[in-house]
Amino acid sequence: MTPLRSGGWLTGAKMLRLFDPPRAGAKAAQARPGPRPPHRAAQAPEAEPPPGHPALVADGALLAEVREDLRPAAVRAANLALAAAPLLDHGIPYVLAPDARRPDEPERHHIAVALEHRAAVLGVLESTYAGRHVYLEPISWGPGPGPLPPAGLTAAVERCERSVRPAEDGGAEDDGTAQSQAAQQRLVRGVRVFRPFVTAGRTLRYGPEYGCEIKFWRPAGDSGGSIIPYGDTRAGWWVPSLEPAATVGIAGGRHPVPAAFTRQLIDDVDFPIDAVYTWVDDTDPRWRERRARRAAHAGAGAAGPGHGTEEQRFRNRDELRYSLRSLAMYAPWIRHVFLVTDDQVPAWLDTAHPGLTLVSHRELFGDPDLLPVFNSRAIESQLHRIEGLGEHFVYFNDDMFLGREVGPGFFFQSNGAARLFQDDIIPPDPTRPEDDSYIAGQKNTRDAVAGRYGRCPTRTFSHAPRSAHRSLLRQNARDFAPELRRTAAEAFRSLRSLSPLTLYGYTAYLAGRAVFADADEVFVDIGDPQSLRRLPELIAERGPAVFCLNDVTAGLIDPADQESAVRTFLTARFPVAGPFEKQDPDAGYPPAELPHAEHPPARRPAGDALSAPRPAGAGEGSRTAATAG
Known part of the structure; x- marks a missing residue:
């Protein structure tokens, strides 16, 4: 059979025109546990990058920073640091909770905060990141406003809830009526914190799905303990206490965890591969x-x-x-x-x-x-x-x-x-x-x-x-x-x-x-x-x-x-250079520090998740053994 020549087949240049993936937010890369609002950024007007900031580009309705050196675990760890830093700086107690996942999936976490601190969290997120390249997305059981610039967070929450407040804060109880149930759908029960990144070729994006969620856990009533507002954890939807009992290491930083999340679980793969x-x-x-x-x-x-x-x-x-x-x-x-x-x-x-x-x-x-x-x-x-x-x-x-993030459990069971x-x-x-x-x-x-x-x-x-x-x-x-x-x-x-x-x-x-x-x-x-x-x-x-x-x-x-x-x-x-490649002096690796104004406060957890590419197996985004604290 006669081979097809370039006129009848796809050359590299022709293929490149096909590599135009959906805009950020058009489709989540992976499903997340629990109710969450539909992402509306795809319908919003295209964002305009600010003058004099060449590192930011419009990517759909979001402004994304162009980076050629970031991997998923590093982005998740950076967003975790962004979410935790204002809480540390303002003395708001929090613990880290592992999200529910299949054994073959990578480990992910959210920040758990008692519901009584919700107003304080919203306030410090807005004040800390106002004017900075950070997005805050309120999360409720029903449709939400989507990712927002920090300066509009508290006002957007008020509009979303339409003056409805949680019963624990003195608002209306869920009495089973249609009006009450609709009000419950509008309550903001968490906030996703993230910074969007995109490669220059627009073939690799890190958007909201790589963000860190702060979830407002509510008291369980007479039974004691706390209940997750949506989704699930690896230990279930209820924990006896949110009091810190140990610390856990994530990409060089250490965060408090409650006793419920300190034990080795039956499906944890803890041997080297x-x-x-x-x-x-x-x-x-x-x-x-x-x-x-x-x-x-x-x-x-x-x-x-x-x-x-x-x-x-x-x-x-x-x-x-x-x-x-x-x-x-x-x-x-x-x-x-x-x-x-x-x-x-x-x-x-x-x-x-x-x-x-x-x-x-x-x-x-x-x-x-x-x-x-x-x-x-x-x-x-x-x-x-x-x-x-x-x-x-x-x-x-x-x-x-x-082709995507996998955990060790994709290749080996914990036994x-x-x-x-x-x-x-x-x-x-x-x-x-x-x-x-x-x-x-x-x-x-x-x-x-x-x-x-x-x-x-x-x-x-x-x-x-x-x-x-x-x-x-x-x-x-x-x-x-x-x-x-x-x-x-x-x-x-x-x-x-x-x-x-x-x-x-x-x-x-x-x-x-x-x-x-x-x-x-x-x-x-x-x-x-x-x-x-x-x-x-x-x-x-x-x-x-x-x-x-x-x-x-x-x-x-x-x-x-x-x-x-x-x-x-x-x-x-795969546009991001690997750790086993010789450094290209023309590529600018290792990457320059982010502008100081874009950094979270100085008291963020130790470890810079946006540092130069790490060697495979160096623990980027890995969980270390919990340490009693």
Whole structure:
């Protein structure tokens, strides 16, 4: 089939015109627990940036600061500091409460304040941030006014409530009448504090959904304790007391927490998790020469089509750079990254970074006579030999990306069990000469598991990041020694090898060390024109937890146009430079301090959440153990 040229397909420039996600507020990135007003900013007139403030730009109805260096956890932590600082400065008591979430979601918090301090909180927020680039959004059970400049907060609350005050403040009780219920809907029960940010290309926005909410907890009456006004916490909707009992660390700052939130919960993942990447640069002439020599020695049949030697399997479009960016953006809790290569190093990689270790194939393989290899299965058979690798890790190919914030529970349960994502059915017939090496490897692995355990796997696993236990990979190397030695010795895939990670998945499951979970993923065949057209959706929605850009189909798209489209997408999807990249002197990193006038008061909690990008795993936005206070 004739490849489509640039006139019939999307070049990078054409794709960039498609990367125009909805304006801030048009759709929340993720649902939040509890009642909340619809966001009306999308219908409001477009904001006008003030003269002489080039860092602020209009982004729908909001003014956003242009920043190219911020990640989600840092923005959330900064907004937490903005919300807490005026309370600290004015002696208003508060505690931090963890919002309810699924185990696979990242941890989030709100500030809990007793309802009796509501008027004081509204007043100090307005006075502290009047004239500054901060938005305050009143939250009630019904529709609210949306994000507001600080100077209009108290007046907007009065208009919203129309003189209705909570019963605890002497207002009307909810007597069940329609008028009373409508009044209850209008009561302001919280305030969201945030500063909007946007990248210069407008492909990454941090709006209200990244803000910190101050919720006004009401007394529970005769039963004692306090009740959350909307939403839920990880300990439920009621706590015996809001009195501080300990402090908790968030991104370098410490905040008080009540006794109800000091205990380790059953689904808390509290063990370290590493990441392992494999990568190859097909443009390296020395690597290409090694591959050609090895292919000639192996024979044309062993290195022909269907044996994993197709050019697109090795093609490097700088995906590794952006996959590592996604890791820093959406999984900052990763402890350490191990990069396995055939003595190749990307020019942009900061090899001196303390959170990164390069692993050569020469270090990985116990038998140097097996090298060089150009077979991912051979490499995967040796991952347990990585020196310093932790027990729990997540394995990435460089074409795999995180698409949104995830917690450690996305990959591992708190009891240590790996969460694995199943995919296609393994054909039930035996391995045949006409099978390609992928299908043959899955069939061989199925038969090896069935032969040892008497149970027959029926499905493959998704081409997505894989959770794994180092000790179980080591055990498989012993239990399936002949099969895995043969796999490690194959420079190119053959019809006899196993898939080490499929083998791990089923042996871990049968050992009670893994569970099968629903995959939240998108697979994009960047060789297929229809599939490639989905890339703009991944800019606008940012919904799937993981996605993969894999070269399956060949010959339908001009390679230059394909590369331009993929690079344009990756740059737009992950515009924030990662911690493992060499500092670009022209990019202005580390970022300059924000103007002093924009800082919260000096007595804010310790730790600057808007500091330079941190190493992955350095604790950005992570929760440390509660300390008695």
